[in-house]
Amino acid sequence: MSDKDKKNEPNETEIEKVDGTDVEVEETKKEDDEYEKVCFICHRPESTAGKMIELPNNISVCSDCMQKSFDAMSNGQIDYSQLMNMPGVQVFNMADMEQQNIPKQQKIKKKKEGEDKKPLIDIREIPAPHRIKASLDEYVVGQEYAKKVMSVGVYNHYKRVATDTMDDIEIEKSNMLMIGPTGSGKTYLVKTLARLLDVPLAITDATSLTEAGYIGDDIESVVSKLLAAADNDVEKAEQGIIFIDEIDKIAKKKNTSQRDVSGESVQQGMLKLLEGSDVEVPVGANSKNAMVPLTTVNTRNILFICGGAFPDLEGIIKERLTKQSSIGFGADLKDKYDHDKTILEKVTVEDLRNFGMIPEFIGRLPIIFTLRGLDQDMLVKILKEPKNAILKQYQKLLALDEVKLDFDEGALQAIAGKAMEKDTGARALRAIIEEFMLDIMYEIPKDDNIGEVTITKEYIEGTGGPVIMLRGQEAMRLR
Incomplete structure (x- = not known):
């Protein structure tokens, strides 16, 4: 050398x-x-x-x-x-x-040249609908029909993605529209589904979307969020799931002389996304501008799930059902459907049109299903049965302090009763438990002798306190 x-x-x-x-x-x-x-x-x-x-x-x-x-x-x-x-x-x-x-x-990930585009889920590894539903059952209480519809819809969609265009018969995309009262589990269902399938998921809100050129998020920003969830990998994003919440907020405005930039215009702008086309989307931003890179994403294999509470839809359905003549023996009573808890299940495309959704938009969401409002028994089950139930979370937190936490059945019923009064579905449960657990979570770390805490009905109703047992008492009781 x-x-x-x-x-x-x-x-x-x-x-x-x-x-x-x-x-x-x-x-x-x-x-x-x-x-x-x-x-x-x-x-x-x-x-x-x-x-x-x-x-x-x-x-x-x-x-x-x-x-x-x-x-x-x-x-x-x-x-x-x-x-x-x-x-x-x-x-x-x-x-x-x-x-x-x-x-x-x-930054956008490079496309792999010379390699065939591989589906995220192998056709032989796609879980069957009953397996998808069984997995959802571990996390979501009730809503049997909704879980069944979503399991079949997602199963068929990823079979379509996996086969792509292998033969002459092209399978159409099965976008979904879910209708249900607030707190009934719409977003939670989609989050659980995406986690089980391990595919990119973007959850976005339709309330911020506006027509191009106006203040707010561009319509293409819903795809930008999916691209970000896929780590800016375009091929991965093109096989993901987009959940658009509060879709009822872009209904066509009635009796207004102003330009409807956040209603009908947004529905019309979303038609090409739902159908499947190449769209230019900003990378790492919600709107297009000169300082943001743009990339092209094909939405043909992206599954769109739209959800909304549609608050005034029940009145529209009741009006249609009671349109019959109110004269004669065969007439329906006007208050027949006032206390019908399953009224949303009778929804039709005509009702959605009357609500303010344009026909072209509804036509691109072929699977329409509803979620039921939660009753007191379902709320009690939500408290204790799911894999990550709220009570199990608090029991784990206290277990780290070597303290056992129990809830009486009466306490669970009392918590569910208070949640029913709030009328915000399962969301109310967390707020109520946080309120009652605050003093317990604050006081217990002070005393190392506490071994077990039992939340009682009297404590929830404000007429008593929780039952606290010291470690020595616990040992004596076990003997």
Whole structure:
């Protein structure tokens, strides 16, 4: 080996000194290789702008921007060749420019070239509907019909994604619309489903969506959130699930002379998303602007699930059902449906149109199903039966302090009764328990002798207190 080669070769001690730094640099470089380069000037990604020109300090510029810069210099009135000799003029050095600082959430993962697009779920590994429902049963109490419909719908959807266009028969997409009162478990069902299937999920709210050009989130922002959930991997995002909550808030406004930018216009803008098309979406932002990269996402294999409480829909259904003549022996009583708890299950497309949803929008949501409001017995089951029930969470928290927590059956009924009065479904349970558990969670860590706490009906109703047993008393009782 020559002296020159020996000089250039790093010795072992130098490698040991910078070993940690080298590993860190290598990992950063490897991570950067997974993402597309973005133009420093126009912020377009490599897949849109084409091959990038590398400049010093990790700056990338697309050929279009570079050509425009050369054209501006050559066609301008200034002779740049004379600037070098002009007094007081300093020509900047490209290496002195700050490193291109594109946030990670705005970087797009590279598409793997030369490889067939693989489905997220293998067709042989798709769980059957009864298995999906059995998994949902572990977390969600009641709502048997809704769980059955969602299990079948998701099973068929991912079979469609897995087979894609393997034959001449193309399977249509089965988007869903779920209708149910607040706190009945609409969002929780979708979250549980996505966790079980291990697919990207975006949960968004329709209330912030507006027509393009107005203040608010663009319609394409719902796909941007899915892209972010898929770690900016376009291929992964194109097989995910989007849940749009509060969909009833974009109903067509009635008796208004103003432009309906957050109602009917949003429904019309969402038609292409629901149907399946290539849409340009901002990466890492809710609206398009010059400083945000854009990428193209195909929504053909994205499953859309829309949910809403539709608060005035019950009145529309009652009005339709009692439209018959009120004269004669065959007439229905006007108050026949006033106390019908299953009135939402009688919903039709005509009712949704009267509510303010346009026909084209409803037509792209072929699966329409309802969730029932929760009664007191269901609320008691929600408290104690699911895998991550609220009571089990508190029992685990106190178990970390080596204290056993129990709830009397009367206490559970009292908590459910208070939740029914609030009329906000299962959401009320957490608030009520937080209120009653506050003093217990505060006082118990003070005394190491406490071994067991039992929440009683009297404590919930404010006529008594919880039953507390010391560790010595507990041992005596066991003997």
